[in-house]
Amino acid sequence: xKPLTSSALPLPISPLALGTWALAGDKFWGAQAETDSIAxxxxxxxxxxxLIDTAPAYGDGLxxxxxxxxxxxxxxxALIATKISEADMTPEKTAASCEASLRRLQTDCxxxxxxxxxxxxxxLEEVIAAMEKLRDAGKVRALGVxxxxxxxxxxxRASGHGWITNQLAYNLIWRAIEFEIVGACQRDGLGILCYSxxxxxxxxxxxxxxxxxxxxxxxxxxFRADRPMSRHGGxxxxxxxxxxxxxxxxxxxxxxxxxxxxxxxxxxHRPGVSSVIFGARTPQQVHANVAxxxxxxxAATMAELGQCTDELKTVLGxxxxxxxxxxxxx
Ligand SMILES: NC(=O)c1ccc[n+]([C@@H]2O[C@H](COP(=O)([O-])OP(=O)(O)OC[C@H]3O[C@@H](n4cnc5c(N)ncnc54)[C@H](OP(=O)(O)O)[C@@H]3O)[C@@H](O)[C@H]2O)c1
Numbered sequence: 001x002k003p004l005t006s007s008a009l010p011l012p013i014s015p016l017a018l019g020t021w022a023l024a025g026d027k028f029w030g031a032q033a034e035t036d037s038i039a040x041x042x043x044x045x046x047x048x049x050x051l052i053d054t055a056p057a058y059g060d061g062l063x064x065x066x067x068x069x070x071x072x073x074x075x076x077x078a079l080i081a082t083k084i085s086e087a088d089m090t091p092e093k094t095a096a097s098c099e100a101s102l103r104r105l106q107t108d109c110x111x112x113x114x115x116x117x118x119x120x121x122x123x124l125e126e127v128i129a130a131m132e133k134l135r136d137a138g139k140v141r142a143l144g145v146x147x148x149x150x151x152x153x154x155x156x157r158a159s160g161h162g163w164i165t166n167q168l169a170y171n172l173i174w175r176a177i178e179f180e181i182v183g184a185c186q187r188d189g190l191g192i193l194c195y196s197x198x199x200x201x202x203x204x205x206x207x208x209x210x211x212x213x214x215x216x217x218x219x220x221x222x223f224r225a226d227r228p229m230s231r232h233g234g235x236x237x238x239x240x241x242x243x244x245x246x247x248x249x250x251x252x253x254x255x256x257x258x259x260x261x262x263x264x265x266x267x268x269h270r271p272g273v274s275s276v277i278f279g280a281r282t283p284q285q286v287h288a289n290v291a292x293x294x295x296x297x298x299a300a301t302m303a304e305l306g307q308c309t310d311e312l313k314t315v316l317g318x319x320x321x322x323x324x325x326x327x328x329x330x
Contacts, residue, residue: 004274017051024059028216041070043283068106083116091130179318191274203263247308261292
């Protein structure tokens with residue numbers, strides 16, 4: 001896969017990127033030592049990762065702060081991607097949010113500023129214009145969105161100029177974007193940045209049943225709605241999810257590879273994917289995930305992995321929102 005380049009960015013976006021949500025140590029992920037977080041970010045840079053993804057929403061600014069600390073003496077080796085929260089989707093709040101991110105990140109320019117969640121989208125066109133103003137002012141190098149479906153992409157196409165990426169949940173047990181969104185991004189020339197590529201750890205194979213999964217990670221539509229912090233209100237499909245993971249486990253065992261490596265490599269072989277943003281909390285996880293980028297999967301294996309996960313894809317359907325019953329991704 002060719003790394004995504006843009007004349008606006010000083011470095012190419014590496015095919016594997018580091019996500020830093022879990023480094024916030026919030027209620028979803030549990031405690032995280034800052035020393036481990038900094039060592040993790042440094043390990044990623046040393047392994048050739050260029051893009052570090054964060055957001056004001058991760059630990060209410062804590063993730064951005066730790067990214068800022070870690071990059072203080074190596075800013076030129078990293079591209080920082082951060083976001084505008086749903087609560088800040090007005091032109092006035094957008095500018096203030098960007099300034100606050102710049103302070104927490106200890107930098108004078110954000111490499112990629114993304115809309116995190118559209119919310120009602122009432123003022124999307126004004127927010128697009130406000131973000132382009134930040135780019136014109138040199139506070140931001142490039143612009144992107146997250147969680148945009150075909151309808152919102154149409155609005156972006158109509159009023160935005162030179163936006164480069166759409167960040168979306170995508171992994172072997174969450175293939176909703178394949179129905180419509182991958183094609184829409186390709187038509188609009190937007191690179192797809194995949195998030196939750198290991199489905200928050202499920203695709204490492206270390207959880208055998210739904211009851212083994214920590215509470216903060218049982219909120220997705222795969223799980224029953226009576227799991228803690230869930231808000232999708234649906235029945236879930238826990239049995240099929242873990243049966244699907246078992247099928248992937250069998251393929252990975254035959255290849256003699258860890259399941260996580262197979263899951264990451266599968267994404268890197270999918271059309272439209274520009275970068276895979278994995279979460280990691282230790283240098284060891286970074287090293288393992290970057291090594292997975294070297295794994296080649298042949299066409300037969302790709303087809304087999306597709307077949308293993310087709311039934312789950314059909315059951316979960318085209319709604320690309322991992323967490324909500326009524327999709328916020330339009
Ligand atoms: N734009 C959006 O709306 C959005 C939404 C979600 C995420 N994101 C971004 O995407 C990033 C990645 O997604 P994610 O953190 O949700 O999920 P993920 O990357 O699928 O999973 C991360 C978790 O998987 C486990 N893991 C990672 N590498 C491992 C390895 N080699 N061996 C064993 N376990 C491993 C770790 O679990 P343990 O913690 O148990 O060690 C880690 O915290 C986030 O950090 C964030 O930057 C964006």
